[in-house]
Amino acid sequence: MHRRTLLCATLSGVASLGALALTGCGPQKPFQLGFIGGLSDRNSDNGQSGLNGVILAVEEFNRAGGAGGRMVELIQRDDAQNAGTAAKSARELVEAKAEAVIGPFTSGMAKVIVPITGAAGIFQVSPTITSMDFYGKDDNLFRINRTTRDNASDYAKVMLGRGQKAIAVAYDTRNRNFTESWLKEFRTAVTATGQKLAAEVPYESAADADFAGVVGKMLASQPDSLFFVSGALDVARLAQQARKQAPSLPIGASEWAATEQLIELGGQVVEGLLIVQNFDRDDTTPRFKEFSEAYFKRFQRKPGYSSVSAYDAATVVLTALKNRKSGESMKDAALRSGPYPGLQQTITFDANGDTPRKVFFTEIRDGRYVRI
Template structure:
């Protein structure tokens, strides 16, 4: 072998080595993975994990792989702040999450000050709407959801609703309650009761429901996570078995039916995706998800996968000198699993949602 050939092979080896040993691009994830409502966070993490694995199998970003850094916020302000600082210190290019508005109130200032692009799959509080910051949102707002709930309940002749709300996610629950109250008042009705409680293992859910029923309501609404809704529904069925019940979209997970069983039959609840979608795109995703995690995807899974799609597409489309936020604004619309994602200048988007009820152990979409 002559010297020229040896030199060419050496150079090729160095170039190949450089291509295969690039530092990975770090993407952060933050959500509740160990708290009482960890079903949302864990389902979301699974969705992001699948998206990143598929992206890497397809070659990543010109051969550069993505490394996912998952952090728990534990629905604790202290833990959320610690985890968000860790993601900033790790130089994450973007952060996907959090999954509750209460944690967003703590996390977004940290990532925002560091200039990190953040996209939440599920937060809805009006506190994060219409702001020119580094936060993008995949979900609707509490105003959109609450107005739809009020419209549905009123269409069923229910005019005296008692509400219970979890103060552990206060930013979301009070925003939702405010918008629901406003929608009811606009129709000429007032809420029968507004009962706050702090979710814990020691919460007396029988007493919460007793306080709701003391106002003589014609329906009950729970602004709570899936675990609490299952327990509240159990008490509602004991104390007022015929009274209609509903729960805010926060609880619309697989765990709600698993935990609630018969007591959540007939419960009214909204979904931000179509569980019965038969499109090839969604069926391929659902099949891949089940193969990877041995379970069906839920609403936070779908929204988190969509959020990851936005981040990964923006990384691919980013031009020299551009921030990831600028790339995301320029790169849309994005094709989500079921819906086209179009962001406005503030990173807000509209999303279709579907009112459902639980029948025979599954979510069934109500007719429009």
């Protein structure tokens, strides 16, 4: 029995001490765990799915007894893909004395949030950010995902294998930290393989964005394929214009768009689209099947890449919290507690909190992601 629980049980059995003897013997104050992600922005499917993954992990952790009998309470904050909102939410998590923070989910928001939480010494694990700005740094940020360099390099090879040598790219400057990092790495990779970027077309995501004009600029370079470094909502709209203006050209999108919403919104126009996934959707192992069933039962939808990555991130944080020694930082506890059993892949961190991750290239066929 936990020492505190034993003490309270002993006191409660000594009637002569009266009710005052039980002061302070109620439930222990829960650990505060922070979450921050885009829950109300144009690409909120990414943040909401991630939140669901964290909620499921925390609920399972608490049902299993928490950390030495002490439960975890989740504090949710929205960054809204807006620098001002993100900064305010990050400061609120600092003021709440969060033991750790899971998120953010985009590199653009990480640029705003990480300096604030880092200055407060808060340990943070991002499930999905990939920008090279956060790679190889000895700070309080750990990342579950691979880098833009890894993904862009693999995309270049796969597209070359498909005969795509003159690629026009559109990229969303609203998540500039990610999209420009991705484009830079892609430019380097295609040059090394003898391919070229026929066009680089920036635009800012908005409800009234001129997607027809963006695609028109891409096509003016006479490319042999179109590629979108954008979120799921924008990719669906860009694909719609691509099918209208150049129905025979191959299309693809970066990993940022690889959510369930892409297929729901895109329908027929995203059929054939090339996109990478950082998890295997067709995994039939007992552990992943159990997770998928529990996720569907809890949220009435299938898990996506941010759900899986966020659940893995929560596994890291909650394990470190449970294993932390007196006076030990969460970062040190996290480094000491690995490797971690991810849902599909073992999670190992180097001293800087970076980790490798296997990915799977897919193509949308008949309304689902199919491995190629």
